[in-house]
Amino acid sequence: MTAPTARPSWMERPSLAGTIVKAVAIAVILALVLYPFLTVLATSLSDQGEISKSGGLVLWPSHPTLAAYRTIFAGGVVTRALFVSIGVTVFGTAASMLATIAMAYGLSRRDMIGGRPILLVALFTMLFNAGIIPNFLVVKQLGLLNSYASLVVPVLVSAFNLVVLRNFFMNIPQELIDSARIDGAGELSILIRLVLPLSKAVLAVVALFYAVEYWNSFFHALLYLSDTGKWPLSLVLRAYVLQSQPTAGSTDAMANQLPPQEGIQMAVVIIAIVPILLVYPFLQRYFTKGVLTGAVKG
């Protein structure tokens, strides 16, 4: 029997043909991904005539203009909404993390009295939604209508995120927790000093889930807020996307001052995805790790 001297095939130096095929394949995939992005960007920078001429989507603007972006940011409505969204996302994510961590840690302790029924109640919300009207009535009874709290409280704890966190906490070796307890640590101390530092990856993932949800959410604002000054960015941008040419005579003059709908729609897409694109690379390594952790440990 001879000792295996050859290296595995994936460690061999790739052939020229192989490299070319891979490069072409990657270029094609990249083009497929980038093409829509570039079209969106180009259309957002085009004027009305050009968009109409090309049938709605522009590949290369011949006379680039920032008119759509100027319209969106004029008057401070969008700027204000941007601050509302940042506030709701930051405070909402913090509140959700606090509540979810506390609940998940409690439910992860096997000796917790009543833990199972509480978990079942939480899981029930994953399977069955209460519906728009019952939710509205609860928010109204709590006196949260037209307040920022109405954007956070109804979605404070996501059952999915709770389960992910609970399962992660349950897989931390019991011996570690026991040793901390022997050293005199209480439950809060164990959670803060031991469990959370060991769960950074999954915490980053869950925080990202919450942050994206708060950032994109418009439906609660639509139902619960009456004051447009409290609208988050997602809802204001939705109004830009859904706007149509008014048919009321008195507003015709205003309609004509607006850049084309497609230009604004595409500018809205750019504005909405930029913040998430900026955050994502910093969380990506945790994201992959955290999702994998959840996938293999039940």
Next chain:
Amino acid sequence: MSPHVSRRGLLAGAGAAVLGGTLLSGCGSGSSGAALASGTLKLPTYTPLGKGDPDLPPVGLCRTEGYYRYPKDQFRSVSGTPASGGTISALVAITAPPPKPRAQNAIWQASEKAIGARMDLTMITQSDYKQRFTTTIAGDDIPDFVLFQKIANYAQLLQAKFADLSEFLGGDAVREYPNLANIPTVCWQQAAVGSKLYGLPLCRNGMQGPGLYHKEMFDEVGGYPKDADEFFAYLKELTRPSKNRWGIIGHSESAYSLKTALMMFRAPLNWRLTNGKLVKDIETDEHREAVAYLRKLFRAGVFHPDSNAPNNRTKNLFNNGSAAVSCDTVTGLLGAVSNQAKVNPTFQPRAMTPIGHDGKPAGVYQDFVINSFAVLRRGSDKRIAELLRVADYLAAPLGSVENQLLNYGEQGRTFTFDDRGIPQLTPDHVSDSPIPWGFIVNGPMQLFDAENSDTVKWRYDGVKRLSTLDAVADPTVGQYSNTDATKGAAMTQTIMDTCTSIIAGRKPMSAYDEMVKQWRAGGGDTIRGEYEKSIEKSGVQR
């Protein structure tokens, strides 16, 4: 039908029951909508204001007029301050981004000062409006003005929660409110339910028309077609896929421009009433022929491949000349004409008039009389009268002091006149407008575009030409059928889906008869019976 009930179906049913129960709790016992069908409806008497100075005089049943310039001499249409303090709330839709919030909005504040009350407007994007409307009703926290949405059991809802305006506005009583009296009676008709007047109409131009066409393209091939065969021949001639041009384009909700063909074959608008008996449009030979005709067009390849794309996309494809005909509306000419110079100065987008399939004149559907209507929360007579005075103020037409204030605010502060005499919002107040007052009430449509007079000229021209034709009305407008209110939208969707499939060749023509059979068995005959009773009681005969 299978007796099997799925878990999902059961839950959906339970959910619907809960929704219905929640919405109608507090509607009182015994209110079934039947009361609406008794008695005679007394509509407001149309009394033109006669104060404006339009460049293009009022035309058509909805009295649409046009202005090429901003009216120089302003007139006062309302005397005194309509409200006596306090707060007036409203739930309205918006079709544009929201204006600045009330606290920072100088035009809003100036309007409140003139109206005499704080105006709390809750604005919801039009496509999401139904969700907010149902939750608002369920929460029983109803504003003073509500843009109404027809939902299941809406007649009971109207009776239980909203004011009957018949007494306040019926007949000559409307003259108390000059701007409301300026609204044509046909618009009020559509804001009534049974024998009671509930709504303040949001007037439109009366008819959408069969579509738009590129005049210059048809001139190339022989002019405006005279009958169905000529229309088909011209579309075939105009279709040149190698030049990125097709004969006709529909959109995702048009069932391949079905309306264009329905007018061509003289199908009724929704229902036909003969001697007190109703016949649904799909039950007529004319409707069937229209579907068969479009099927022929589809087979011939004259439809643009994107004929099932969303409306905005297909508008662009018509505007850039990729299609010679579009099923867009006469008001849709605004986008086509205003872009035309930049896209191609030789283009001449125009409103179509119906082409009779046999070369004889065809009628036009009276399908755009109002956008919707707003209702008033029940209250004392004094409160209703106050709200109607406010509505009267909000309905002030272009050329009035009130209209200028509502749209532009105060001269020198929020706007200035440019050298052409057109109000221009000052940079700090550009986002103060438009405030959606027009979703509480809207008077007759006034076309105005000081920047591009062609948009006024050709839209007005379209409305004027359509107005000279026989108007085909829906005999069930203003009548109530509980089954239609509950199941009508889903049944209509099924009809549109089936017709789309037949035209595109995915289903055989025989599927049409099955569709009619299913419609009748699935509630169509019940709807017919309910409408016939309602019509009989209200004494309408056509």
